[in-house]
Amino acid sequence: MMRILTLGLLAVLLTACSLGSTPAPTNEPTTPPIQVPQGGTLTIRTAQDIAALHPWKPTCHEEAQLLGLLYRGLTKLDQSLAPQPDVATSWQSDSIGQTLTMTLRSDIRWHDDTTLTAADAAWTISAMQSISPTTPLLTDLQGLVRKVTAPDDTTLVISLREPYAPLLSALSMPILPKHVFEQLSPVELDQLNLLTQPIGSGPFMFEQRTAGSAISLIRNSNYIDGVPYLDRVAFVVAPDPQVARQAVRDGDLLAAELPWAQSQGLGPTVGIGSYPENGFYYLAFNMRDGRIFSDQRVRQALALSLDLNTIVETAGPAAQAILSDHLPGTWVAPTGELPKRNLDQARELLDQAGWVLPEGATIRASNGITLSMALFVRGDDQRRIEVAERIAAATRPVGFNIVVTPADFESVIRSKLVTPFDFDLALMSWGNSRVGGSPSYTAYDPDNFSLFHSSQIYQGVADGRPGLRNYGAFQNTSFDNLSTAARALYATERRRELYQQTNTIIQTEYPYVFLWADRIPVALAKQVRSTQGEIRLDTANWLYDVQHWYLEQ
Known part of the structure; x- marks a missing residue:
């Protein structure tokens, strides 16, 4: 099986290098220093065959990576996932944050040698507003963008219904060529597969797809920000993790995201890193009046x-x-450091809150009610059940009586998170994605308004809003004010300062106890280098600035 993958890889790459006839020699980059090795193919694992490429709803991380290599956005997310200038060199808002004026570059060309202009960006945003809002990103844009215009080739004006700083991350999505797609209807746009007309503006161009085997990209020799050193990038289909592991060890795959077990012991020629999946596990409290955990x-x-x-x-x-x-x-x-276990302080806090330990008892009580509660946890996840049992055991010495209650999520736990909110404690997970589906860092933004702002609490039978996420009913006026301000500011550093303050509030008020996030390992052959320094493998955006990568001889 491993040998089959190796031979298949070689066949795909040889085919990619001889499409129809012997290709002309690739143009030598003009900007890289002459001593850097040129050429070669970066082979990247994809666990699934990518048959379609959707511009606004990538279904896996490899689709998002493909889009990033083929296309450019008005902004781009850096290695810390903060929005940075890309096609837009700068932006400024009006005094109330509802009009954003962006200045665009004039030197970027599509792969068909047409100039990319503000009209392309305006059309792309309008297209996102016309299609079915099947993702949080599209819902936000359709609800918040009032109008978008391109007064000239390098100016884009976006009018909003209210200030919305997460827009800057949303604008990292691909700009599409208006001259190629403007005749499509909204239904056709919604179903658009970019692999059928892959004209982009990124550092690599589409070369070919071999169904079930690979997608290969060839370098864009006219890329204005430094022609890539690599000749090609190939996304190679390798669904079996063990086969992929061996291909990494053998050097047939140069880069791969792998399950944790298969990422260990890859040998001295392979570097390994990991980044946290955009989702996390936590203890959720019901903080409504009259519930045990209403007291901080x-x-x-x-x-x-x-x-x-x-x-x-x-x-x-x-x-x-x-x-x-x-x-x-x-x-x-x-x-900073994790909070340390402190049983004496825990006992003192419970005493202050009126939960006392009757003589000879092991469970605290207040006004005849014991400090007992069910901890709801998914019954189909043994790992969560074991963690829940660990939590129950850890809290007994201070007088809690936590009863671990495995349950079906759809029929039991989900019903606890809506009216009448009949729960005290639940071990939950949150998968964050602005493009739907599994957790994704595409268009990532740190805005957590929906999780903790008091406006996102269910207000009673007249409240028909769907999907309210502050089901624990956390309320803090300072958080509300800071969170509202943070989503209205387009200055990244100022937003960072506000989120530092909101994080302090969350860590002090405990609407959740944050437990863990799962890491995704990234393996990269050590022969893959970058002229920009060490390649970071601790970020979801580990392909950042791949045009500067080369293969050491």
């Missing part, structure tokens, strides 16, 4: 009863401890 002291006491390092170990080797919903490595992620 009780929430904090439970948190102080836990040894989070032990929790992470129980979750498995891929688990990484986290401090907030802003995950490690992202541009607003908090830093």
Whole structure:
């Protein structure tokens, strides 16, 4: 099986290098220094065959990577996933944040040698507004963008219904060529497969797709920001993790995201890193009046009863401890040590909250009610059940009586998260994605308004809003004000300062106890180098600036 993959790889790459006839020699880059080795193919694993490429809803990380190599956006996300200039060199808003004026470059060309202009960007945003809003990203854009115009080739004006800083991350999505797609109807746009007409503006151009085997890209010799050193990038289909592991060890795959078990022991010629999946596991409290955890002291006491390092170990080797919903490595992620277990402080907090330990008892009580509650956890996930049991055991010494309650998510747990919100404690997971489907960092933004802002709490039978996510009913006026301000500011550094403050509030008020995020390992052959320094493998955007990569001889 491993030998079949190796031979298949070689066949695909040989085919890619001889499409129809012997290709003309590739143009030598003009900007890279002459001593850097030129040419070669970067082979990247994809766990699934990519038959379609959707511009606004990539279904896997490799699709998003393909889009990033083929296309450019008005902005781009850097290695910390903060929005940076790309086709747009700068932007400024009016005094109320509802009009954003962007200045675009004039020197970027499509792969068919047509000039990319503001009209392409305006048409692309309008197209995103016309199609079915099947993802959070499209829903946001359709609800918030009032109008978009291109007064000239290098100016784009976006009018909003309200200030919305996450727009800058959304604008990292691909700009599409208006002259190629403007005749398509909204239905046709919604179903658009870019592999059928792959005219982009990125550092690589589409070469061919071999169904079930690979997609190959060839370098864009006219790329204005430095012609790539590599001749090609090939996404090679390798669904079996063990086969992919052997291909990495043998050097047939130069880059691969692998399951944790297959990422170990790859040998001295392979570098390994990992980044946290854009999702996390946490304890959710019901903080409504009359519930046990409406008192912040009780929430904090439970948190102080836990040894989070032990929790992470129980979750498995891929688990990484986290401090907030802003995950490690992202541009607003908090830093610092994990809170330490402190049973004496936990007991003191419970005493202050009126939960006392009757003589001879092991469970605290207040006004005749014991400090007992069910901890709901998915019954189909043994790992979560083991963590839940660990939590229950850790809290017993301070007087909690937590009863682990495995249950079906759809029929039981989901019903607890809507009216009448009949729960106290649940071990939950959150998969974040602005493009739908599984957790994704595409168009990532740290805005957590929907999770913790008090406006996102269910208000009663007259409240018909779907999908409200503040089901624990967290309320904090300072958080509300800071969160509202952060999503209205287009200055990245100022937003970072505000999120540092909101993270402090979350860590102090305990609407959640953050437990862990799962890491995704990235393997990269050490012969792959970059003129920009060490290649970071601790970020979802590990292909960042791939045009500067080369293969060391």
